[in-house]
Each structure stands twice: as structure tokens, then as C-alpha cells.
Amino acid sequence: MCGILGLLLQNPDGPAATEICEALSLLQHRGQDACGIVTCGAKGRFYQCKANGMVRDVFDAKAVATLLGGMGVGHVRYPTAGSSAHSEAQPFYVNSPYGIVFAHNGNLINTTSLKHFLDADAHRHINTDSDSEMLLNIFANNLQKTGKFRINEEDIFTAIQGLMVQCRGAYACVAMLAGFGIIAFRDPNGIRPVGMASRALADGKRDYLFASESVVADACGFADWEDVQPGEAIIVTRNSLSRRRLAPDATFAPDIFEYVYFARPDSVLDGVSVYRSRMAMGQLLAEDVRRIMVEEQVRIDVVIPVPDTSRVAALELAQQLGLPYREGFVKNRYVGRTFIMPGQQMRRQNVRRKLNAMALEFSGKNVLLVDGKDMLTLSKQKKGNKTERICYKDSIVRGTTSKEIIQMAKDAGAKKVLVASCAPPIRHSNVYGIDMPSPTELVAHGRTTEEVAAAIGADRVIFQTIENLVASVRQFNSAIPTFDCSVFTGEYITGGVDDAYLAHLSRLRSDNAKRKEAPTEAAPVAPGCAGPLNGADDTIGLYNSWKGTSEKELAERGVVA
Template identity: 40%
Template structure:
């Protein structure tokens, strides 16, 4: 899962792009990059956070009226610098690309491209998309040729990918995989007659800079904006949409609107559905406490629904990143120790209902419950807005192995005992669907039913590769 953004205008876009990337930092913390075009392509990318990599000097060097940016959370590849996006090619003309998602058949594509002497310089899957796309382009530029090349990508590249590309002297191209698994939105602004058109993973990265949300790019759709800001769009594939439910549960910022559903509204509904599950237990609690930050909205809604006080009993250290998207288990465990500080007055002597967005490996939940009990809680009940995660994700969430998913091998009762909760409840699949109000969802990690079929040998190879890469951290 990464953050992508691209803006084109008749004036410099770097200030807006930089602010937009800061708003996407929650989607990736390991590296970031910007590619811009004004007379020539200019690229800066590095390890670290957006605000550290890009100062005034860097932004001045990149100054241009079209640019793309990326914040990286790795689900394939292990070298934060070598695998940092954007990537570029020079033939048939210069173009650069960023993407959010995960190419399920990346290892097969890599072998094929290497056989065709298109040697990949990284382990980042967008480089494979870029080469497949560039190989399908003729030397003579046309919008029709661009769309035909996107069609070729749709035919060859399997998995989840939302893509933004800048094309030398021509404009900005975006496309979304045939199932629309990863989000991609379009927004515009017009100030004093100067128009700006932007695309991004989330609306908040563009509305923050004054853009107005226009739409979500449809599954299988491609959009090209030329240097005169003329827009051409075309639907190039017609698969059943399968939008990742985890965007609303965890990844996306609460302020964002994705595929016509506000994330904040979705989380309010998730909390209300979870309250219905809690009422079935017949238990009483003194207080509802969220595991910050993502679960706050759902926890407040749950507390209101069961008429129990909502309190902030765990305070997040603002200088520690999101532990779920850290690259290794060791980093995640250290992150939990540093990330959350207990408020003893809200915990001591109380029966507490802790609310979190999900339970993946169980290690984080276990440490949090111990922390709360160590600070005097009498009983600690635990509630997850997301149903049990039982299957690996091959579409951009770093859950490549069934072995590491606690719900794939333990019952709810066994998970409850492992994490040390006095009771554990989850939202059901039905509750999740009702909260999101959508049927066009990817819920493969909850059901094992994948919208893009993946051969078993590819699954195994992907799992082994990703686990090996993680060990390097």
C-alpha cells in the first residue's frame, strides 16, 4: 500500500504536490520520490519521510507545471532506496511512473522481461508495469497509442495497481486496474482562471490544497490530460469491480472520499455494527477506549450506541509511524512499545472495552492488552471492526503468508486466550458489508476468494520471496 499523486497545470505545481504527499504520508513511510517535467525530466527520491527528503532547495530544483509523487510502503522489494518510486524509461520517449498496489504475477513478468533483455534495476513491481507499457508504445505519440498500451498492461499485468505517469512534453496519464482494487481519484481547482487537475490515492491529498473532488477513476479506466489541460478518458476493461475493504477499515485517512464513500462515515457505521455485536454478549463496561488512531471514529460510535463513556486511555506518540506498515515484525513490536502511552486514571480499576480496526498477527493486540492490564484495568474486552483475517493479500497489503495470520490457524476463543483478552468480538462479514453499503468489494483476506486468480505456485513463490526480503530488515 502506497500513496500516489500527480498534478498538471499552467503554473508550478510543486507546492501543491508536496502538501499532497504530506497528506499521504500515512500510506507509506519508508521512502518517497518526485518526478517533474519542465523542459526536461527531473527526479529526486530517497529513503525517509517526505518532509525530510524535500526541502526548499529540492522543491525549487523540481519546479514544473506537471509532476508525480510517491510515498512507499513495501509489499515487494527490500531496498528502500533502489526500490523507491518514481521509475523512468527513455524509449520510445521519456516517461516516468508511480503506482499503488501489488502486481501478483510480478515474478513471472520479471523473468519474461529479463529474457527479452529488459533488465529490471530493482525489485519494485512498478518497474515491470512501466516496461510492459513502454514496450507497447510506438515511436509516434498519440492518445490512442497510449490507451492501446494501457490495454496491453491490463492483458499482461495481474493484480492491483493504480498508476500515474508523466510523459515528456505531453501530459499526465492515469489508469486503474480492471478490478479497481486500489483507489484513485480525480480533482480540479480553478483560481483566477488558472486550472489545475490532480489525481491521487485519496481525496484529502488534493482537497487540502483547494482542489474539488470530481470523481473516482473507474475500474479499467484510463484518463489522459494533455499540456493544454484537455481531458480524454476511455474504459478499456470490463471486469467486476472489487474495491479493497481495508481502505475504509484502516488505510485511508478519515477525511477522504473513496469510490463515493467517505471513510469517516464508513467507520462510524462500523462502530455501530460492532455495538450490535457487543450487545449480544450481555456484558457491561465502564468505558470504551480506542487503540489510536484509526479506530477512534468507530470506538466513539460504538460508545454512543451502547451509552458508555468514550475515553482516550492510550495516547499516541506523534513521532512514531504506523506500526502496521513497518517493514518487519521486530520494528512493529518496538513501535508498539514506543507508540502508546497509557493514561492510568482512565484504566485503573475499570472494566474496559478496547476497540481496534483489525487483528492481523495478534502480537500488537497482545502487547496492548498487557499494557492496559499492567496499568490497573480489572477486565479488558477487545473488539475488532474488521472480521477475522484468514487469507494472505497479494494486492498491496503486507500479509503474504497464511502462517502469520492468527485467525487462519486459531478460533476466536483461542485468539482471545492468546492476546489475553477477557472477551474478544469481531464484526461479521455481514456487518462489514452493511457498514460499507457496498457489494463490489475485495474481501479476499477475509474469505479466501480472490478477484484476480493466482496460481498456487505463484502464491508460494511470492510468500517465500517476501518473507526473505523482510529478514533483511
């Protein structure tokens, strides 16, 4: 999962980087592994800064000051099919044709055939394992076919339409053509989100913004948010806005997991308030919890969420059941999402660094814990003879981290605990850009509900039905015919997903591969060019921003600090 952003200011010398940096911080929840910004100056020259790390760490005042120009593309990333290597930080760049910068959220499922095509037919070099680089080169190759000295909107639409035929999978993309403008497009099924907003200026012109979530527009002073439609491409320049639906016949199926976990509650995706959909999840789940309480004679004293994603649904669930709602966990906001962290051991260590349980809210109580998605890896350790019961809600994915959180509640004195989930059991891999583990690592894979409870140390687990989950989202926009629910059902909307592909994807996503590729603490990587070129090349006008570079060195490189 990643966050993408494109910004075009009417002022060609405007401080686009400052606004992009601020906007990326609002998308930080979508990726904490790496981030990057590439801007374009008045003369069509690109300026770049990207590296592993979070927005606040990569972009200090000096780095932002070196990113010149009034339009740019930004990206926050955590790796899925690729590795955690610095070389795969986005945006990516190719100099031919015309100079293209590219940011992508999603995952392709036909990368093997695409790579062969790019090598054997297009003769374009792919330097990383990232399917984002493949998308960029497919787009670039299609533009190259025009053979024109200068292209127009019609050429760009034709190139994207060809890309949509060639590439299968999920993709929301933002691209920038040197000296031309910003382009955004979305896969024919609309699996991954992206939208557009604008800001009126005193002279009647408008600045334009593209982003993964509407919260960016709200916070940055942009209005008139609208989603890029599935199979649609939008091109903005300083003189025009053009849009076209290039693949109108595919089934619209946004990923329902955005509403369960990934998106911020204050965002609206495809006309659906994430906040309201999570309220509805809590309402529907409360019905099942109430039934279990009656049938099994279970008493619950308090509902406690595990911050932050589950708060909305947990509060609604508590109100529906007439139960007290309390904040029993205090979150350290300076520790990243454990779901995104590579390595099971690292995730386990960071759970207790991230959360602290207040014994006052747990001691001697039958607790209903409501969690967003921090219940993570499969555990094979045996349980002790515990009598506590825990209540947990949202999306139980793996199990080791869930055991840690459950144990924290027990250590804090919880008497009994029950576990419930706003989502159905996750038993299948996600192939569209969410880094789910292989099915054998999923705690619900091949297990009954009772066996899942035993694996995570709970006495009882209640899962939301797939019908209720879909209803909780779709009720706010009946124009959405269906959702991608493949992690629950194993049915992939794009087709083309077989056992061989899933095995291949599992190998790419293994934590061991990520640790092998990631830079170590002993050898940190400085921000700079880390895209397909793997180095600075001033002859093509790609300028790098380096932390710690002296003012003299920056001046020698032609960068104004």
C-alpha cells in the same frame, strides 16, 4: 500500500514540486518507507529527488527548489512484494520511449511471466524486484510498438489497454510523459483507489490533480473530485482532457480494507465516505457486543480507542451501547505506524514509544479497547495467570503488538477487558498491495475465536461478520457490486492465486529479506536517482536532487537551486 500523486499546472514553469510535496504529506499514512518526486520542466527535462524516509525528512527547502517545472509525479511507499531497498523508491523512470515517469500502488500476481516476456521478447532490463518497474516497462514497450516520433492520446490508450490484458492484479497508476502530460489509470477491478480533481484559473483554464485519496484535493484547493473508474484511463495535457474505459467487463471490487484501516477518515473513496463507513462498522459491531454483554453477564465501564483509525467506530459503538467514551492512550505522533515497520522486534519496541496509557482511565475498570490495526504479530509466549479482560475492536492481524497493548492496559490497572473487531478474522494473505504476513503468521489462521483471545492475552474476542462489514460500506454506494474481501475469505477477485504463488509472495515479504535489503543507520542513503537506472545520467536529462550538495555543484549539474 502506497500513495500516488500526479499534478499538472497550466504554468509550465509553475512550482509543481511545492504542491506535490505538500500533497504527499497528506498521503504519508499510506507509506513511510520511502518517498519521491519527479518533475518535468518546460523543455521536457526531468528533475528527481527520492530516498528512503518520510516526506518531511527527504524534502527540505533546497531539495524542493531543485525540482523545476509545472508538472510532476509523487509517491509515498512501504514495500510489499519488493524489498525496502533504496533502489525501489518511486517514481520509476525509463528514457525509452519518449521519457516516462511512473508511480504505482498495488501488486501484480503474474510477475514471473511478465519478467520472462520483458526479457525474452521485449528485451527490456528489469533492475529491481518491484512489480511497479515491470508495469512501467510493459507500458513503455507497448508505446514503443507504435514506432512513432511523437505519439497521441489514441496511442496511449492503446498501450494501456494492452497493459490491462497483460498484467493481472491490483494497480492504480500515475505516469508522466516528458513534455506531454499526466496519465492515470486503474486496474479493471478497481481494487486500489485513485481519483482526479481540478482547479479553475482566472483565464478559464484548469490545473489537474490525481491522488490516491480525495483529502488531497480538499486540502490543496482542488474541486470536482471524481474517482478514476475501474479499467479507465485519463490523460491530461495543458490543452485537453481525454478519458476512456478500456476494460469495462470486469467485476468492480474495491478493497474493503481501505475503509477498515488504510484511508483517512476525511477521504471519500468510490463515492463512500470513509468516516461514515467506520461509523456504520461501529453501529453494527455494537449489536454483537450488546448481545455478548447480556448473554455472558459482562459489564463494561468505559470504551477506549487505540489511536487513530478506530476513533470514529469506537465513539459510535460507545454511543450505541450508552457507555462512556474516553481517550486512555496518548499517541506520540513522531513514531510511525507500527504496522508498516519492518521486523517484529522493531514493531514491539515502538508500541510503547508510540502509545502511553493513562492509568486514571484504566485503573479498576472493565475496559473496552477499540483499536485500528496496531494489534500485530503472532506471539508464542505463554500467558501468566491474569484475570484482567480487554475489549479490542477493528482488525486483529498478528499478535505480539496486541499483547503489548493489552499488557499496557493491564499495567495501567484495567480490571477486566474484552476484545472486539470491526473486521472478520484475517486468515489469508493479501496479494493486492497490503503487506500482510504469511497465513501461518496470522493470529487468526487455524485458530478459533477463543484461541485468538488466548494468543493475544484477552479473555474474549468478538469479530464482525463479513456480511455486516460489507453492508457497513456498501450502504453508501449501492452501485458497488462487491468488495475484495480476500484477506477474510481467501477468494481472490482476479483469480490466478494458487499455493505456489502465495508461497512465493511470503518469501518476498519476509521481514528478514527486508532487513537484508534495507540501508543501515550507519550507512544512510542520500536522496537521488534510485530507480531503474541506479545512477545519474545527464545525457538523458534526468537530474538528481542531493541533500548537502553545494550551490556550485548544483550549478555545474545544470540545476538551479
